[in-house]
Amino acid sequence: MSTLTWKERPVAGTRTAAPGDLLTQVAGARQTGALMVGGHPKGAVYVFEGRVIYAESSSAPGVGELLTSSGRLAGRTWQSALDLGAPTSRVGRLLVEQGHLTQGELELCVLGATYDAAYFVLADRTAPVEFRPGVTHWLGPVVHIDAAAVDREVGRRIRLLDEIFPNPLIDVAPVIPVTRPPRERVTVTARQWELLVQADGQRTPADLAQLLGRAGYAIIQELRRMAAAGLIEPPEIRTADTRELIRLPQPRGSSVPVITGPEPSSRHPPPEGRKPEASRPEVSRPVAEASRPVAEASRPEVSRPVAEASRPPGEQRPPGEHNNAPVRPPRLARRKPGAKLPKEMAGEAPPVHQGADEVLLKRIRTALRALR
Amino acid sequence: MAGGKRPTGNAALRSEVPGVDHCLQEAMTIPGAVGASIVDYTTGFPVATTGAAPNEDHEAAAAGTAEVVQAASSRSLFVSAVPHDLLEDLIITTAGGYHLLRLVHTEFDSRLVLYVWLDRVRGNLAVARRKMQRLADELVARR
Numbered sequence: 001m002s003t004l005t006w007k008e009r010p011v012a013g014t015r016t017a018a019p020g021d022l023l024t025q026v027a028g029a030r031q032t033g034a035l036m037v038g039g040h041p042k043g044a045v046y047v048f049e050g051r052v053i054y055a056e057s058s059s060a061p062g063v064g065e066l067l068t069s070s071g072r073l074a075g076r077t078w079q080s081a082l083d084l085g086a087p088t089s090r091v092g093r094l095l096v097e098q099g100h101l102t103q104g105e106l107e108l109c110v111l112g113a114t115y116d117a118a119y120f121v122l123a124d125r126t127a128p129v130e131f132r133p134g135v136t137h138w139l140g141p142v143v144h145i146d147a148a149a150v151d152r153e154v155g156r157r158i159r160l161l162d163e164i165f166p167n168p169l170i171d172v173a174p175v176i177p178v179t180r181p182p183r184e185r186v187t188v189t190a191r192q193w194e195l196l197v198q199a200d201g202q203r204t205p206a207d208l209a210q211l212l213g214r215a216g217y218a219i220i221q222e223l224r225r226m227a228a229a230g231l232i233e234p235p236e237i238r239t240a241d242t243r244e245l246i247r248l249p250q251p252r253g254s255s256v257p258v259i260t261g262p263e264p265s266s267r268h269p270p271p272e273g274r275k276p277e278a279s280r281p282e283v284s285r286p287v288a289e290a291s292r293p294v295a296e297a298s299r300p301e302v303s304r305p306v307a308e309a310s311r312p313p314g315e316q317r318p319p320g321e322h323n324n325a326p327v328r329p330p331r332l333a334r335r336k337p338g339a340k341l342p343k344e345m346a347g348e349a350p351p352v353h354q355g356a357d358e359v360l361l362k363r364i365r366t367a368l369r370a371l372r
Numbered sequence: 373m374a375g376g377k378r379p380t381g382n383a384a385l386r387s388e389v390p391g392v393d394h395c396l397q398e399a400m401t402i403p404g405a406v407g408a409s410i411v412d413y414t415t416g417f418p419v420a421t422t423g424a425a426p427n428e429d430h431e432a433a434a435a436g437t438a439e440v441v442q443a444a445s446s447r448s449l450f451v452s453a454v455p456h457d458l459l460e461d462l463i464i465t466t467a468g469g470y471h472l473l474r475l476v477h478t479e480f481d482s483r484l485v486l487y488v489w490l491d492r493v494r495g496n497l498a499v500a501r502r503k504m505q506r507l508a509d510e511l512v513a514r515r
């Protein structure tokens with residue numbers, strides 16, 4: 001996937017279809033290529049002559065991760081097969097030919113990984129998708145699955161999850177075990193135990209799947225069960241908590257210098273990520289709520305401090321009104337470590353920042369080496 | 373999606389996959405075997421199927437298989453307290469047949485069970501169980 005860029009022109013007429021529908025269409029035409037699905041999580045389904053041969057997603061461990069994290073294959077065995085077989089798309093066959101895996105193991109592993117990733121790739125029917133004809137996967141064709149079967153199984157898996165506990169936020173939000181279980185006696189399965197031990201309040205289900213080398217869907221299934229049993233915090237409460245944590249520095253608001261000049265927005269410090277009033281319409285604002293702080297922030301606030309001062313001290317402001325918004329960047333959805341900022345936020349000149357980090361890291365590294 | 377229920381279960385099998393395919397073909401040589409499948413028991417999905425299924429529905433059979441395995445592996449009544457005393461087979465007998473489930477333990481993460489449906493008159497429980505053990509082990513190279 002990393003070798004493919006998203007900048008290539010998409011195939012005409014395939015842009016508006018849901019990933020699942022496009023897959024059926026491509027399979028019907030007996031095509032070979034890759035169905036690239038964007039959004040969160042990103043992924044791809046590989047089709048060979050109309051049949052699904054592999055799928056991958058950032059939320060599901062791939063064949064390599066499953067085999068190496070379980071200790072079934074040594075990291076270097078996998079790497080050498082990858083180096084040798086990737087250019088000719090026969091990594092899978094190579095592993096069997098060299099005697100590292102049985103054909104049965106390889107097939108079961110690929111089947112499991114494919115259905116697992118397909119769930120994440122195809123579940124979001126609104127995700128942007130394009131078909132790249134001719135693209136093959138380095139694993140090579142190990143299994144050939146009916147595309148309709150994949151699509152139907154994805155639908156079934158979505159329903160299965162909702163039968164357990166209908167809250168899709170659990171699938172993406174960081175996992176936080178409850179500090180006090182809701183009952184005297186708690187029974188967990190071995191898999192749930194693994195999850196509870198590794199959940200540190202930051203790791204998302206996708207992180208835990210990669211860490212444990214377990215199927216992403218199986219992780220989500222266990223999390224939904226644990227949510228139903230009240231063993232993990234429901235994600236809504238979590239967002240409220242985060243908001244409280246961000247709001248803590250609020251008392252400082254009065255000591256922030258008040259900007260009264262004619263161009264208030266241009267004087268804002270850059271990290272706040274706001275654009276001047278004139279350029280605002282260009283910024284795409286996907287969610288109305290998210291855009292509100294931005295709009296509030298860039299409004300000239302000549303009269304604002306006065307209004308605040310005149311407010312009776314006991315009066316509580318509604319949470320939607322951020323009167324101290326100028327000191328606080330707009331709230332963003334939680335991202336994974338290393339994930340990029342949304343476009344409208346990242347537009348402020350990130351390359352400079354990254355470069356600085358690189359230089360700083362290099363200096364730290366050199367300094368550490370000198371100490372040794 | 374729009375198609376019937378049958379073709380999906382056979383999807384992986386119909387293609388040229390000697391490993392899993394071979395395992396199921398071998399399972400069908402067990403005396404009295406009527407149908408066989410490999411089922412993912414977390415999702416109740418038939419990864420590969422061959423032959424007949426109860427009520428002519430491999431998917432429903434897989435879903436039922438998954439429920440049985442889940443019940444046996446998560447209810448305290450069947451879960452052994454002795455470490456490494458893992459679940460091996462589940463055998464359900466009816467007046468007309470035997471339903472054998474053998475857990476396939478792969479080293480990488482998977483939750484698979486080999487299911488064989490035997491005719492009661494022609495089948496031999498002990499023979500079938502031994503054969504299934506061998507097949508499940510061969511599939512993942514445990515000997």
